[in-house]
Amino acid sequence: MSDSSHEIFHCPYCGAILQKNAHYCSSCGKEVKFVECPSCKRLQVASSNFCRYCGKSLKLSAKVKKNLSKLKNLAKKPLKKE
Ligand SMILES: [Zn+2]
């Protein structure tokens, strides 16, 4: 079973049903952002704290992302040799 093409998203502000690729709620006009769950890769409203599919924390993923970019920056920095 892999019927993920028919996912339904709800506006976190007014609860209206949104299109998957919508950036603004057509009902209340608020900006709606979607994030991909780092665990199950499914899209959901960015303001949620936890993935509605697998229950993993979405806030944690942002932190991990930050750490990753930090590591990248460190790797980019050329080592100074004297
Ligand atoms: Zn709305």
Ligand SMILES: [Zn+2]
């Ligand atoms: Zn998930």
